[in-house]
Amino acid sequence: MTMVETLATPDLSDENILRFVGGVRPCRRGGLRIESEQLGADAGSKLLVHNYGHGGCGVSIGFGTADEAAALVDAHSSTDEPVCVLGAGVVGLTTALRLLQRGRRVRIVAEKPGTETVSTVAGAVWLPTGIEFGETPERVAWFHAILNRSVRALRGLDQRFGVEELPVFEPAGAPAYPEFFDNGTIEPPTALERLPIGAAEQPGRVYRTLFIHTPRFLRVLIAEVEMMGGVFERRTIGRLKDIADLAEPVVVNCLAMGSRSLFDDGAVYPARGMLVLMKPQPLGYIAHDGYKYMFPREDALVLGGCFLEGDDRAEPDEAYCREILRHHRAFFGQDDPR
Numbered sequence: 033m034t035m036v037e038t039l040a041t042p043d044l045s046d047e048n049i050l051r052f053v054g055g056v057r058p059c060r061r062g063g064l065r066i067e068s069e070q071l072g073a074d075a076g077s078k079l080l081v082h083n084y085g086h087g088g089c090g091v092s093i094g095f096g097t098a099d100e101a102a103a104l105v106d107a108h109s110s111t112d113e114p115v116c117v118l119g120a121g122v123v124g125l126t127t128a129l130r131l132l133q134r135g136r137r138v139r140i141v142a143e144k145p146g147t148e149t150v151s152t153v154a155g156a157v158w159l160p161t162g163i164e165f166g167e168t169p170e171r172v173a174w175f176h177a178i179l180n181r182s183v184r185a186l187r188g189l190d191q192r193f194g195v196e197e198l199p200v201f202e203p204a205g206a207p208a209y210p211e212f213f214d215n216g217t218i219e220p221p222t223a224l225e226r227l228p229i230g231a232a233e234q235p236g237r238v239y240r241t242l243f244i245h246t247p248r249f250l251r252v253l254i255a256e257v258e259m260m261g262g263v264f265e266r267r268t269i270g271r272l273k274d275i276a277d278l279a280e281p282v283v284v285n286c287l288a289m290g291s292r293s294l295f296d297d298g299a300v301y302p303a304r305g306m307l308v309l310m311k312p313q314p315l316g317y318i319a320h321d322g323y324k325y326m327f328p329r330e331d332a333l334v335l336g337g338c339f340l341e342g343d344d345r346a347e348p349d350e351a352y353c354r355e356i357l358r359h360h361r362a363f364f365g366q367d368d369p370r
């Protein structure tokens with residue numbers, strides 16, 4: 033057991049509330065779908081590569097899945113063929129960047145730009161949450177390789193991207209997920225006799241992981257894609273015919289929830305999340321208790337949250353967000369005015 037000094041306490045009073053936000057995690061039974069298919073002449077004879085199903089960890093694993101998708105594009109098409117990436121969330125952006133870095137011409141077509149997607153709502157802590165790893169040992173090993181590649185890619189980014197390492201404190205009674213640490217990318221938790229945060233003296237555990245300041249991360253990703261020659265177009269893809277009509281012979285599908293109807297994938301399902309954003313407070317640590325978490329993001333102190341499976345409403349619910357606040361206030365021994 034290790035003892036650590038008491039750390040700074042956040043001020044969770046009402047005057048520090050900025051706003052409530054919500055979003056839908058694009059989950060998929062069976063986990064990620066990253067595979068290629070050759071479409072027939074009626075669908076434009078295109079190579080279609082799928083890259084979706086990132087659930088609660090798209091920011092964490094975007095770069096790893098982008099490498100997989102880009103490798104499939106290279107394996108099945110010639111390098112001078114231009115690519116159309118569908119979707120401009122973190123998955124579309126990282127995929128576009130990897131393709132550009134491999135020398136491809138890339139156009140990104142999306143209904144909403146990256147700064148307006150669920151990707152910008154994400155916290156984002158590096159943890160493989162809200163996603164199925166896979167049923168077979170081969171599939172789990174494949175997923176672990178993606179996790180490893182993702183961490184290496186995030187660690188290799190320069191400071192502009194807003195990725196840093198932070199300690200994560202969890203009460204001893206918080207749900208534990210040993211599988212998050214099985215891949216060896218982050219060290220498993222160390223037990224603590226007393227947590228250095230919170231009002232009550234209680235045992236807990238600590239580990240260190242990456243934290244991604246998502247609004248900045250997405251802005252820099254977009255700038256990098258543009259700098260490398262990527263072109264953005266705002267458009268809705270409403271049916272398969274829209275894909276057949278695209279000029280590019282190669283298409284990568286990063287449409288997240290959009291894949292459910294467009295590609296008739298019944299395995300895709302939503303998981304609603306809500307967050308309370310408070311004025312930024314540079315605490316230097318993360319408090320984590322399952323989906324109840326607190327992140328010191330540079331633009332906001334982020335209080336989460338929830339994982340409401342099957343609920344596809346993106347807008348936040350005031351009563352639920354108040355409940356999130358109450359939970360965090362109780363943990364830090366602060367009064368709830370309501």
Ligand SMILES: Cc1cc2nc3c(=O)[nH]c(=O)nc-3n(C[C@H](O)[C@H](O)[C@H](O)COP(=O)(O)OP(=O)(O)OC[C@H]3O[C@@H](n4cnc5c(N)ncnc54)[C@H](O)[C@@H]3O)c2cc1C
Nearest residue numbers: 055089090091092119120121123143144151157269290305
């Ligand atoms: C509250 C909350 C907290 C989260 N916290 C974390 C976290 O701490 N760490 C983490 O790693 N992840 C976290 N996530 C999960 C993360 O946000 C997602 O996994 C990730 O954003 C998925 O990225 P994406 O690019 O696949 O999807 P999206 O960001 O949804 O992007 C999809 C893109 O496709 C476009 N699109 C969809 N349909 C169509 C169509 N028919 N035509 C044209 N364009 C279309 C959209 O406009 C958009 O550009 C969180 C999510 C939520 C909601």
